[in-house]
Amino acid sequence: MSSASLNPEASVAADSGHQPLRFYVPEPKCRPGSAPDFSGIQLPTEVLPRPPVDASQDQLHAYAYGLIRVLGDDHKIIDEWNPQLDANVLRKGLRSMLLTRIYDQRMLRAQRTGKTSFYMQCTGEEAIAVAQAMALEPDDMCFPSYRQQGLLIAREWPLVDMMCQVYNNSEDRMKGRQLPVFYSAKKAGFFSISGNLGTQFVQAVGWAMASAYKGDTRLAAAWVGDGTTAEADFHYALTFAAVYRVPVLLNVVNNQWAISSFQGIAGGEVTTFAARAVGYGLPGLRVDGNDFLAVYAATKWAIARARAGMGATVIELYTYRAAAHSSSDDPSGYRPEGEGALWPLGDPIERLKQHLIAIGEWSQEQHDALTSELTEEVKSAGKEAESFGTLGSKGTSPSTMFDDVYKELPQHLRRQRQQLGY
Amino acid sequence: MPSMNMIQALNSAMDVMLERDPDVLIFGQDVGYFGGVFRCTAGLQKKYGSKRVFDAPISEGGIVGAAVGMGAYGLRPVVEIQFADYIYPAMDQLTSEAARLRYRSGGEFSAPITVRTPCGGGIYGGQTHSQSPEAMFAHVCGLKTVMPSNPYDAKGLLIAAIEDDDPVVFFEPKRIYNGPFDGHHDRPVKPWAGHALGEVPDGYYTVPLGRANVLRPGTAVTVLCYGTMVHVCLAAAAESGIDAEVIDLRTLMPLDLETIEASVRKTGRCVIVHEATRTCGFGAELSAQVQEACFIHLEAPIERVTGWDTPYPLAHEWQYFPGPARVSEALTRVMEF
Numbered sequence: 124m125s126s127a128s129l130n131p132e133a134s135v136a137a138d139s140g141h142q143p144l145r146f147y148v149p150e151p152k153c154r155p156g157s158a159p160d161f162s163g164i165q166l167p168t169e170v171l172p173r174p175p176v177d178a179s180q181d182q183l184h185a186y187a188y189g190l191i192r193v194l195g196d197d198h199k200i201i202d203e204w205n206p207q208l209d210a211n212v213l214r215k216g217l218r219s220m221l222l223t224r225i226y227d228q229r230m231l232r233a234q235r236t237g238k239t240s241f242y243m244q245c246t247g248e249e250a251i252a253v254a255q256a257m258a259l260e261p262d263d264m265c266f267p268s269y270r271q272q273g274l275l276i277a278r279e280w281p282l283v284d285m286m287c288q289v290y291n292n293s294e295d296r297m298k299g300r301q302l303p304v305f306y307s308a309k310k311a312g313f314f315s316i317s318g319n320l321g322t323q324f325v326q327a328v329g330w331a332m333a334s335a336y337k338g339d340t341r342l343a344a345a346w347v348g349d350g351t352t353a354e355a356d357f358h359y360a361l362t363f364a365a366v367y368r369v370p371v372l373l374n375v376v377n378n379q380w381a382i383s384s385f386q387g388i389a390g391g392e393v394t395t396f397a398a399r400a401v402g403y404g405l406p407g408l409r410v411d412g413n414d415f416l417a418v419y420a421a422t423k424w425a426i427a428r429a430r431a432g433m434g435a436t437v438i439e440l441y442t443y444r445a446a447a448h449s450s451s452d453d454p455s456g457y458r459p460e461g462e463g464a465l466w467p468l469g470d471p472i473e474r475l476k477q478h479l480i481a482i483g484e485w486s487q488e489q490h491d492a493l494t495s496e497l498t499e500e501v502k503s504a505g506k507e508a509e510s511f512g513t514l515g516s517k518g519t520s521p522s523t524m525f526d527d528v529y530k531e532l533p534q535h536l537r538r539q540r541q542q543l544g545y
Numbered sequence: 546m547p548s549m550n551m552i553q554a555l556n557s558a559m560d561v562m563l564e565r566d567p568d569v570l571i572f573g574q575d576v577g578y579f580g581g582v583f584r585c586t587a588g589l590q591k592k593y594g595s596k597r598v599f600d601a602p603i604s605e606g607g608i609v610g611a612a613v614g615m616g617a618y619g620l621r622p623v624v625e626i627q628f629a630d631y632i633y634p635a636m637d638q639l640t641s642e643a644a645r646l647r648y649r650s651g652g653e654f655s656a657p658i659t660v661r662t663p664c665g666g667g668i669y670g671g672q673t674h675s676q677s678p679e680a681m682f683a684h685v686c687g688l689k690t691v692m693p694s695n696p697y698d699a700k701g702l703l704i705a706a707i708e709d710d711d712p713v714v715f716f717e718p719k720r721i722y723n724g725p726f727d728g729h730h731d732r733p734v735k736p737w738a739g740h741a742l743g744e745v746p747d748g749y750y751t752v753p754l755g756r757a758n759v760l761r762p763g764t765a766v767t768v769l770c771y772g773t774m775v776h777v778c779l780a781a782a783a784e785s786g787i788d789a790e791v792i793d794l795r796t797l798m799p800l801d802l803e804t805i806e807a808s809v810r811k812t813g814r815c816v817i818v819h820e821a822t823r824t825c826g827f828g829a830e831l832s833a834q835v836q837e838a839c840f841i842h843l844e845a846p847i848e849r850v851t852g853w854d855t856p857y858p859l860a861h862e863w864q865y866f867p868g869p870a871r872v873s874e875a876l877t878r879v880m881e882f
Contacts, residue, residue, distance in 0.1 A: 124737060133874050140748060264618075265613060266614075272748045280730075295651075296651045296653070297649065297650065297651040298651050300648060300649055300651070301649050302818070307648070307649070307650040307651065307653050307654065308653075309650075309653040309654060314617065314654065315649055315650035315653060317642060317645075317649065318641075319637055319641040319642065322610065322613075322637060322641060322642050324610075325606070325607055325610030325611055325614065325638075326611070326613050326614035326642065327614060328609055328611055328613045328614060329610060329611030329612060329616075329617075329618075330614035330615065330616025330617055330618045331614075331619045331620075332615060332619035333614065333615040333619070334616070336570065336596060337618075337620075339871045343614075355606055355634070356606060356607075356610060356637075356638075357604050358603050359607030359610055359611075360607075360610075362602050362604060362607060363601075363602065363604070363607050363611055366602055371735060416680060449781075487603065490854050495553060512661075526652075527647045527651060527652045528647070528686050529647070529685050529687065529799075530647070530655070530711055531711040533755070533799040534802065534803075535799065535800070535802070536801065
């Protein structure tokens with residue numbers, strides 16, 4: 124076959140008198156081998172004030188295209204959205220973010236040494252889950268994706284329990300059925316994670332509909348990534364949330380990458396993800412996802428709006444996936460090395476730390492001490508978790524494989540269990 | 546005892562459960578004010594209010610997805626998919642989510658939801674108002690799959706489904722909503738009034754899931770069927786003069802293998818009948834199970850009478866629909882083997 128016939132544009136005779144149509148495929152600005160370049164990202168200079176929670180759709184339009192920031196580049200507070208948090212609360216947030224990062228580092232090492240089959244870090248995105256967990260009430264129900272482990276950590280869920288799930292060991296409450304990091308913790312208001320992307324978005328809406336139906340006071344919050352917004356469930360969730368004025372927070376973590384696909388492939392090249400909300404008649408807020416205070420403040424606004432009976436808010440959390448997609452992924456195959464270090468919104472932990480130092484509530488010495496303390500805490504939890512086994516050693520009995528398919532064990536599963544020898 | 550058609554019986558089941566359990570709520574396309582395109586939810590919104598019985602956007606994935614979330618909260622949503630032919634956008638929520646939630650969360654969360662959906666052909670419904678996709682759901686571990694064949698069972702099974710703590714896909718053969726249909730499309734339509742199984746108690750009762758019903762005891766051959774085909778098979782037994790034992794499975798998953806086995810061991814022959822297409826249809830599973838459990842008792846190959854492996858046609862409805870003549874021929878073949 125000649126190379127000319129492999130070019131689809133050349134294969135159609137255009138005698139119509141029209142210019143040939145052009146097929147467009149978005150491409151990220153930089154690929155491996157080229158220097159990272161974020162010059163196209165314009166941080167808005169205009170500071171949008173905190174609107175009243177009963178603001179109309181017209182008044183809120185700009186928030187879907189702007190960027191809510193509280194921590195300026197000088198680590199001082201831009202006052203418009205200042206959530207007025209006590210230094211103790213900020214230090215707690217810093218602690219949870221740092222603990223999340225150290226936990227991630229240890230569990231990735233555990234994967235590399237064969238103690239588990241798989242792991243996913245949330246490096247660079249810690250402010251999102253931690254600040255949002257702190258803004259929500261402890262009994263508000265979270266419907267996370269696989270990259271919100273910070274929710275569990277901020278809610279002080281035992282690390283050992285999380286690790287046992289990652290190790291699929293004898294204390295794994297999911298009994299070795301789930302891929303590592305697919306946690307479930309009902310008592311922590313953390314819904315069971317599914318591998319199927321986006322399904323939890325509309326489930327969160329249903330949960331919040333149920334809460335409203337019962338006259339409960341609990342809200343639901345859900346998270347998807349930028350890539351997952353292309354799933355049909357995203358559309359279902361926004362439609363249902365708008366139709367029934369559902370008390371739910373619909374968060375889109377735009378970390379620029381869906382495995383190897385840049386966010387332009389999900390539709391982010393021509394508009395923002397927060398702007399998706401506008402067409403559904405929902406408020407869309409675009410927030411600096413690496414700014415703990417901004418994430419907290421925007422989340423509180425959405426919570427207040429939901430509690431006032433005004434329904435759902437879509438929050439786009441603008442961030443950068445600093446680490447690999449997962450332990451099975453090598454980003455050097457699709458994006459420039461060192462891109463994360465140049466991300467214009469910086470690192471969430473570093474920014475909160477510098478802010479606390481700037482206001483005289485933290486020091487490098489305290490930070491170093493906290494880092495050592497948390498490293499020890501993770502290490503000690505790791506040892507305890509490993510005492511219950513790691514992948515392939517001391518798991519749950521294979522007989523449990525047949526449980527929980529249904530509430531009661533049906534006859535055919537009883538027979539299959541017997542065939543396996545249990 | 547009042548006489549009800551299947552629509553009234555289903556309506557009565559939902560009425561009973563709305564009355565008994567404040568956690569039961571009903572939604573779907575056109576089910577609220579209008580009462581459903583088949584009238585199954587008629588009057589329920591008026592009686593229980595629009596917060597308990599309400600219209601939903603045209604969004605099968607959204608309807609089932611929201612129901613899964615409600616189930617996780619602790620409610621018992623009963624949702625309607627207007628036609629089984631339109632259930633596919635909800636496949637991901639049903640197979641990946643509802644069916645696996647209990648398992649994947651180690652029992653922390655579950656989806657006690659009921660998905661009602663009219664199915665089956667014989668109504669000139671063409672490709673997208675006639676399908677019988679039950680095998681796709683029976684194949685999904687974690688789901689229960691139910692299909693009644695008469696008003697009495699419809700009500701009792703639906704109440705049992707709503708009360709069940711696992712997700713149930715509840716198929717309603719729309720051809721027999723108003724009366725039993727034996728496949729003789731050239732004869733006048735019979736109403737349920739006067740039929741023994743059209744006698745339906747007003748109040749609460751259940752027909753347990755997972756139990757088949759021997760509708761016509763016989764000694765010559767076991768006929769396994771469900772939905773509209775039950776009536777076709779009863780007609781075929783009468784017309785062929787073959788003493789067939791006709792078993793209405795009622796629930797496909799979990800399957801009542803005990804009743805099936807006992808019957809085939811007795812008769813030594815088995816014919817399986819369903820409207821759905823043949824290849825990988827539920828009949829294949831039934832055939833395999835019967836062969837495994839009753840091999841030494843079988844005196845003839847197991848026959849399957851099913852829809853052809855084509856999309857459901859419109860003009861050729863009666864060449865497609867497995868009618869009593871085709872079932873009778875199969876009964877004769879297994880008897881003469």
